[in-house]
Amino acid sequence: MDRRAKNIHKFSLRYSLLRAYEIFSFRRFYRHIQVIGKENIPYGKKFLFAPNHQNALMDALAVLNFNGIRTVFVARADIFKKKRQARFLNTLKILPIYRMRDGASELSKNEEVFNQTINIINHKVPLCIMPEGNHGDKRRLRQLVKGVLRIAFSIQNEYGDKEGVKIVPVGLDYSHYTKFFQDLLIIYGQPIEVSEYYQLWKENPAKGINALRERLASELKKIIIHIENEELYDMYQDLRTIYNKRMRQKTSIVGRSHYERFRADKQMIRMLDEKFEKDPDRLRKLAEKVKVYTGELKTLNLRNWIFERSGFTSKRLFKKRIGLIISFPFFLYGYLNNYLPFTLPVKKTKSIKDVQFHSSVKFVLALILFPVFYALQTFIVSLFPLPGWVPWAYLLSLPIMGYFALFWSNWYKRWKAGLKYRRMKKGRDEKILKLESHYKEIMDELDKLTDEYLKSQNDKSN
Secondary structure, eight states, X not given: OOHHHHTTTSOOHHHHHHHHHHHHHHHHHSSEEEEEOGGGSOTTSEEEEEEOOSSTHHHHHHHHHHSSSOOEEEEEGGGGOSHHHHHHHHHTTEEEEOOGGGOGGGGGHHHHHHHHHHHHHHXXXXXXXXXXXXXXXXXXXXXXXXXXXXXXXXXXXXXXXXXXXXXXXXXXXESOSSSSSOEEEEEEOOOEEGGGGHHHHHHOHHXXXXXXXXXXXXXXXXXXXXXXXXXXXXXXXXXXXXXXXXXXXXXXXXXXXXXXXXXXXXXXXXXXXXXXXXXXXHHHHHHHHHHHHHHHHHHHTOOTHHHHTTOOOHHHHHHHHHHHHHHHHHHHHHXXXXXXXXXXXXXXXXXXXXXXXXHHHHHHHHXXXXXXXXXXXXXXXXXXXXOTHHHHHHHHHHHHHHHHHHHHHHHHHHHHHHHHHHHHHHTTOHHHHHHHHHHHHHHHHHHHHHHHHHHHHHHHHO
């Protein structure tokens, strides 16, 4: 292990500058970022972060950006093969962890890494390890690996059954994994005291690790979207969009922030799980209806919100159209001046098979491309015989109008969908009438299921 890796927990000016720029950029990559439970972070104590892992690099950055302290991460060793890349990753405070697929001979290197992680924690610098080991594309918690647990018990061994090291579960939920300007929810769960499992681990290491693993899995499932039903997974996912608003109304959840939507989804998943145990055929029939409905939506290139809101009135469509026409020159300015840094990362992801890497690639490329293109474009403008303030004003306008172009594009898509829906509805188009009928059937059935569920919950509490 080289010097940079051994001193990975120490202050670094280069890292601090990179982190400041990354934080600034990350908070603009997402539209809304909501953080819940930050008071659960045991600042000044020895602890590890253990987040669920579904979105490659973005998961690590989400933890780094909102815990308020520098953090050391552990990542799979295959990305450290090239020396220059390994040095850069160490600069970013990332250490390698070796797996069987890296070769049995490589596993011995983990001992040195584990010793280093103990040293890091003892300096009260938190460590972040993804306990699932790798990322996945399903909204569920996968089997946890032993790495984070082994490290936790190795540190706790110095303290015996007294308070030593804690594990902080972190739940991450993205409104969309790959798209730019989406929503992100970060939930810090209650810290787990490793000392509670120390005696069991001392007597039987395997039992101690399994007990702590079950506890960590249980705590993580509380703060993530966990869809355990593999057979009806697609229906569960679709209903998170179709029924969320009504579920919030039924359960008196006020507001529509990511966290409120998350809470309603958790309630709905519990309800569906309970109903599946009692009457699986009823849910299978519902799943068929949902499949047909979402398939027809896709065919017509429409979204569920158009049926949820019954489209737009002709007056509102007219106002939106006037607004779009008036603001079009601003959109065009923002679009043309941001075209390359916007589109190049998107084109790059088309060659990457693992979709979960798409947002990470887009973000990293954006970190590089936007400042480069902005600097180049501003330099070109400065070559013209213009007042000195013009290049600076131009530079300032680039990100502002880039965001406006993005907003305008979304407004246009919604207006176009609303117009399409209204025209089809006015013409009594059979496809729209059929879709509306399917939507109503699904909502009526879900209302019945939810009412039955809530009544049974009230009966239990009384």
